[in-house]
Amino acid sequence: MSMHSLYLLVPLAPLAGSLLAGLFGRQLGRAGSHTVTILGVALSFLASLVIARDVFAGHLFNGPVYTWLSVEDITMSVGFLIDPLTVTMMLVVTFVSLMVHIYTIGYMEEDPGYQRFFSYISLFTFSMLMLVMANNFLQLFFGWEAVGLVSYLLIGFWYTRPTAIYANLKAFLVNRVGDLGFLLGIGLILAHFGSLDYATVFERAPLVAHDTIELVSGSPVSLMTVVCILLFIGAMGKSAQMPLHVWLPDSMEGPTPISALIHAATMVTAGIFMVSRMSPLFELSETARSVVLVIGASTALFMAFLGIIQNDIKRVVAYSTLSQLGYMTVALGASAYPVAIFHLGTHAFFKALLFLGAGSVIHAMHHEQDMRNMGGLRKYMPITYVTALIGSLALSGIPPFAGFFSKDAIIEAVQASSLPGAGYATFAVMAGVFVTAFYSFRMLFMTFHGKPRMDEHTREHLHESPWVITLPLILLAIPSVVAGYMAIDPMVMGNYFGNAITVLPGNGGLHVLREEWHGVGAFMAHGVTALPFWLAIAGIACAAAFYLKWTGVPDIFMARLRGLYTLLDNKYYFDRFNEIVFAGGAREVGTGLWRVGDMRLIDGVMVNGSANLVGRLSARLRRVQTGYIYHYAFIMIFGVFILMSLWFVKA
């Protein structure tokens, strides 16, 4: 089989699985459906492995597979760009997806929508692969929208729950804001580069690096800055950066495998991947990178705080995901793209592990998600406990677990950065380490240690999950331990990515990082003596103190710091802000971007019947349709009058 057809096989195998399970699910039955989809994804994973070996042997590929259409001089085609960056993403996506597929067999066994679910997650895998393998912006956008659509379908999978419907509308609408930015960015690229092909655009980028455009006439701004910020707005939507993060916590209404696959490991990293892919563009705009840095750092720290006060086990993991995405974004801002991808990879493993571990607990607890009703589960679920412990250690950044390497590399890269806002970012990621360690161990202790707090009935039925659930946990735990140790040398320090990622000399921390590199051992030794490690240890110690030893302390804190707690409990009032500002229709506040957020108001009308701007306008316009013919005729005459006046005004 030629490599060319192997490239095609990678996305098409999951698509075939999805179509079979989706259209003929009833005929195939449950076992048939999960067999075909797992087979498809497994095939895709194996093909990715073969391609990876080929790529590291030096065989890159960039070319069209089939031409979609060409209008005048613009060609739109489906094409693949196979390089180390793509292959890394392909491996992560197919591997995590395969694990989630297997896990789903156990998790969803009692669900009536079993076949539909498998069809969706395979469809998602296909879309995600199209996204990462794209060699042009159009295909990227297609994948981008498609993963969004599947995510939307999956968040609302249990559509009988009103909260799920609300959450999926929210996700959809917030993502529209991001997509609008992304689309405008692509439009600008098309207008100024005359092409949608990556290679062509990147080639021409240095030529237009100093071009300016006038958004408001009279004040020129750098073209590259505008393009990059618009693209980053797209990334903010998908990768849930502040202030477009509001949808991700609510997306936990979806089934847990989805939270692991889409909202932790793959889709939310699409933004990170996209920015890395666009590194030749971002390298040309310091302003844009500075924006990226600051937004990432804010997300990393502030979302971590929210993780502390959550009691829903999935929400803790969700906020931790937000915070970790913030870390990746910080790395992007510091021009350390390989580090961001590295963290993306390690995070995908340990976060999927934590999600699936949480899912295993939820499954055992009969869909109870409140940690206050858990405790002492260590005895009943030893495998889940051990894997969750590994995940937490990795998340906290304790050597030699995977998270340590990637997080430390990020911190060092930021420290070396000289962009405006780098000082703030350094502080944020440092403080974030402590908070991360604290909330992840708080979760671990509340769930698995201490006295059991669940009711009798649930306790009697507690048992370790079946092998289809524990097997993925174990398989994910292995890379969560070793991936960092094994990958940091080639991936970050070596020339792993080749030409896939561009870092201009003099831009940021990666070069410093590489200069100071003296091997894995030295890195670890250095890490153990450095501040972040001790911050993490302190976080774990605090968690142990508050939740194992002096369990009354948190309540005292809560009572003393009521104001702070309320602020956190309301998630910094982002949701309230959106509701009040947009629902009130305060035009002065809404910028053009935010006004798209008005879209969410429409769902307010439809779902809640509450009055709002578009809804009222709609109702009013509807009332114009009176049914009286003379009104209609009058409006027509009035139209003629307007057209004629227009001409007079012009003349």
Next chain:
Amino acid sequence: MIDFPILIFSAFALVLLAAGVGVITARNPVHAALFLVLAFFTGSGLWLMLEAEFLAIALVLVYVGAVMVLFLFVVMMLNIDLDRLREGFWKHLPLGAGVALLMVAEMLLVVTSKQFSTLGSSLPPSPGNISNTRELGLVLYTDYVYPFELAAVILLVAIVAAIALTLRRRKDSKHLDPAWQVRVRASDRIRIVSMRSEKDQ
């Protein structure tokens, strides 16, 4: 001294305008229809002045002679309550009149512009002994055969539409089919049944 044709034109035009206003303000629908007839007459007078004799005659014959008579019949038969139609007239008048005035103002600006007024003066003088009707007849079936045929098709549609919308068999119709009546047999009318005789009480 005013030019005689201009005097005639002004007279016709004034009457035409007055008749137009009469059509929409008359309380009695029959009066409104008669005002319309008057408007057509004066309109055809204006056409005569432009030496468009055929059109003038056609207007009188077709509109006044046929269409309006039919219209009057319908109006008289239906007894339309005009007052109901005029409901809200005063309520809507200010807005309607405002827009109308603005429209008129704008149109006046165009019509009185310099270029517009020069248009009429450049009309070529018409040759003397030419028959309007003959010329129309010559081109109607030759150069203009395509639009003529299309007009015929439109009339056909009108016929089909009128029949489709009005003709229908009433369910309670007492209509009898003579063919069936002729073909009737005794057995259709009388059924002979044999009954057991009953004893007298």
Next chain:
Amino acid sequence: MTFATPNLVPVYPEIFLLVALSAILIADLFVSETHRFLTYAYTQLALVGTAGFLVLGATGVPLTTFGGMFVDDPMARTLKLVAVLAVALMLAYSRSYNQQRGLFRGEFHVLILFALLGIMVMVSANHFLVLYLGLELLSLSMCALIALQRDSAQSTEAAMKYFVLAALASGLLLYGLSMLYGATGSLQMALVSNSILSGSADPAILVFGLVFVVAGLAFKLGVVPFHMWVPDVYEGAPTAVTLFVSTAPKIAAFAFFMRLLVGALGSLVSDWQSMLVIVSVLSMLVGNVTAIAQTNIKRMLAYSTISHMGFLLLGILSGSLGGYAAAMFYVVAYVLMSLGAFGVILLLGREGFEADQLDDFKGLNKRNPWVAFMMLLIMISMAGVPVSVGFFAKLSVLSAVLDAGMTWLVVVAVLMSLIGAFYYLRVIKLMYMDEPEDTTPIVAEADHRILIGLNALAILVLGILPQPLIDLCLASITQSMRG
């Protein structure tokens, strides 16, 4: 005087259609009520024959006949063919609907063919008079069709409204055309165009006439503020007629714009461009926003049509050949989508029940997954989601506008289509996420089911492989408009 018989070859399709429909009109008299299917079959045969003449007679170069009143060019051929196809599909979709409601009559079929003839005349018109006659032929037939269900007060009211407003619009149009005639001294498009180019016509009168012409055209297309008839007619007319009203006449309206504004008044582009911008923005705004508040799906689609026509105008107002081709692509795509959407509504209806409420679509996936999936494809295409023909239609008009340098207009249009996506997605949500309220099994004729499937798949396939259609539109426009 001498008179040469005009070349009739380019007019064969129209002549055939007229002869065939006259024959059907007569033949229908002799067809008994139980064999009414024959009339339907004859009608379809007449359409096939017309299509045959259209395809076989295509020359690829613009030809005129009847002293330049009739023009036959690739654009006309393509548009006529699409119109014939749309009518054929429309008749197939509405067959059982009509049978159940006493509309399966000879008059229905004949009037539809008359309307089609009107469309074809308009598409090929090269003379103001012919254009107007074609328009009246279409309007009159449409009016009769809307009122055909005599017992329904709603239908009668809708027909009445359409009739009166169409008369008003015709008046405006004629007034405008007479101004143009006064300024240029000709009714022939080419001569009018030459006269304007030579500078002998007075610009003030031209633009004054143009205002009224645009108003008349806008009414035909049903764009704001000349759109008021659209929702009432869509809702009031029998669904079969609504299907017709929403498809083929839009093709005629597009041709109407092309012939009049581009063909005859092309050099006034800067004047009509700004008028169309207003009309188009208003249509996208009013159409999309009002559609959200609708509970009746026919009304919702009416507002959706208004917004689609706003998009269509974007292509025309960009004033370039690429823009015209994009608008042509848009109208073809729109016709396909509209056919499908109303086809599904017709399919769901049954005796004594119209599936015209949004709630009737609740849980459709549970009742009939195949039909729900078809509707899903149609809705995502209408919303302009990628990999559907609707996406390319929007993309191509927007890129034409971008080329014309009106970036703000593109931003407005994208925002409006985002608002629009909401109500299309609501239909999908109703179909897939709600429980059905009505569990009557869905029965439909085999031909109806198959054709709906083909229709929806065409939307998908043209979304994946739009190139042939794009090329066809571009070729039609370039060959026709440079002739």
